[in-house]
Amino acid sequence: MSNILECQSLVKKYGLKTALSGIDLKIEPGHITGLLGPNGSGKSTLIKLINGLLVPDSGSIKINGLTPGIETKKIVSYLPERTYLDNASKVKDIIVFFEDFYDNFNKEKAYDMLSHLNINPNDRLKTMSKGTKEKVQLILVMSRDAELYCLDEPIAGVDPAARDYILNTIISNYNENASIIISTHLISDIENILDDIVFIADGKVKLKSTVDDIRFKEGKSVDALFREVFKC
Amino acid sequence: MTWNLNSDRPIYSQLIDKLKMDIISGVYNPGDKIPSVRELAADASVNPNTMQKALAELERDGLVFSQRTSGRFITEDKNMIKNVKNQLAIEQITEFFERMNQLGYKKEETIKLIESALRGKENE
Numbered sequence: 305m306s307n308i309l310e311c312q313s314l315v316k317k318y319g320l321k322t323a324l325s326g327i328d329l330k331i332e333p334g335h336i337t338g339l340l341g342p343n344g345s346g347k348s349t350l351i352k353l354i355n356g357l358l359v360p361d362s363g364s365i366k367i368n369g370l371t372p373g374i375e376t377k378k379i380v381s382y383l384p385e386r387t388y389l390d391n392a393s394k395v396k397d398i399i400v401f402f403e404d405f406y407d408n409f410n411k412e413k414a415y416d417m418l419s420h421l422n423i424n425p426n427d428r429l430k431t432m433s434k435g436t437k438e439k440v441q442l443i444l445v446m447s448r449d450a451e452l453y454c455l456d457e458p459i460a461g462v463d464p465a466a467r468d469y470i471l472n473t474i475i476s477n478y479n480e481n482a483s484i485i486i487s488t489h490l491i492s493d494i495e496n497i498l499d500d501i502v503f504i505a506d507g508k509v510k511l512k513s514t515v516d517d518i519r520f521k522e523g524k525s526v527d528a529l530f531r532e533v534f535k536c
Numbered sequence: 537m538t539w540n541l542n543s544d545r546p547i548y549s550q551l552i553d554k555l556k557m558d559i560i561s562g563v564y565n566p567g568d569k570i571p572s573v574r575e576l577a578a579d580a581s582v583n584p585n586t587m588q589k590a591l592a593e594l595e596r597d598g599l600v601f602s603q604r605t606s607g608r609f610i611t612e613d614k615n616m617i618k619n620v621k622n623q624l625a626i627e628q629i630t631e632f633f634e635r636m637n638q639l640g641y642k643k644e645e646t647i648k649l650i651e652s653a654l655r656g657k658e659n660e
Contacts, residue, residue, distance in 0.1 A: 468581065475584060519546045
C-alpha cells in the first residue's frame with residue numbers, strides 16, 4: 305500500500321527566506337498525524353504544498369503517488385488557516401456550492417453536524433462569531449469523503465465544549481483508510497486522538513514518533529515534550 | 537462513563553486498565569458484548585487505532601474474545617476475571633506499602649496503623 309503523503313528533500317523558499325529546508329516525511333494511510341512546531345517553523349507552508357497552493361523549489365511531494373494537482377484535490381480536503389468563503393453567503397448556499405464542486409461532499413453529514421452545533425443554515429457568515437465561522441468551515445471540510453484531510457489550526461477559535469464535539473466528529477466520521485494531518489498549537493487538546501506526531505523546526509523534521517512511544521520513552525506527554533524541546 | 541486519562545502514561549495502557557476495571561467491577565458482565573471500537577474510542581475521545589490496540593491486548597490475555605461477525609465479548613471464564621482482580625489488588629497493596637515505606641513506616645508498623653485506622657472508623 306502506497307503512502308498517502310511522501311516528501312523527499314522538499315525545499316521551499318520565499319525570496320531569500322527558506323521556509324522548508326529539506327523535508328523528508330512519509331505518512332501512512334489511516335493515521336491521524338499532528339504537525340507541531342513553533343510559529344514560523346514551516347507548518348502552513350508544508351500544508352500549502354500538499355494542497356498545490358505553492359510549488360516546491362526542489363525535492364518532491366507526492367499525494368498517493370501523484371504530484372499535487374486537479375486529481376489530488378479530489379481526494380484532499382483542506383481547511384486553510386484563513387477562510388475563503390464569501391461573508392455575505394448563507395450557510396445553506398455554501399453547502400449547495402460545495403455539493404456542486406466536490407463529488408464526494410455529503411450534504412446530510414453537513415446538516416447533521418450543523419444541527420448538533422446549533423448553527424442555523426439560513427444564517428449568513430457575516431452575522432456569525434469567529435468561532436462559529438470556524439465551525440462552519442470545519443463542518444464543510446469534514447463532510448467530504450476524502451482520503452486525506454489537511455486541517456490547519458482547526459480548533460483555535462472554538463470554545464472547549466465545541467472543541468470536544470469537533471474532535472469527536474473527527475474521530476467518528478473519518479473512514480478507517482483516510483488520513484488526517486492536523487497542524488495546531490493546542491497539543492494537549494488533541495494529543496489523545498493522534499497516532500503520530502511530527503515536530504517541525506526551522507523548516508526541518510525534528511522528530512517523528514507515535515504519541516504512545518513518546519509517553520513510554522519520555523514518561524511525559526507530547527505537550528510537555530514540546531515545551532521542553534522548543535523552550536524559548 | 538468517564539475515562540480520566542492522564543498525560544504521562546501511554547494512552548493505550550490506560551485504556552487497558554480502565555477496561556479491566558470495568559470488567560472486574562461488573563460494568564460489563566461475563567459474556568457481555570462490548571461496544572465497537574469506534575463507539576469506545578468516541579466515548580473516551582481517543583484515536584480508534586489506539587482503542588483497537590488496547591482491545592487487541594485484552595484479547596491476547598483472553599479477557600475479551602471476538603466473534604468474527606458479531607463483535608467482541610467479555611470472557612465467560614469467571615476464574616480468569618477473579619485472577620485479574622486478585623492481581624490488581626496485590627499491585628495496589630504493594631504500591632501502598634512502598635509509599636508507606638517512603639514515609640518511614642516498616643511493614644509491621646503499617647499493618648498496625650491500618651488496624652487502628654479501621655477500629656477508629658468502627659467507633660465513629
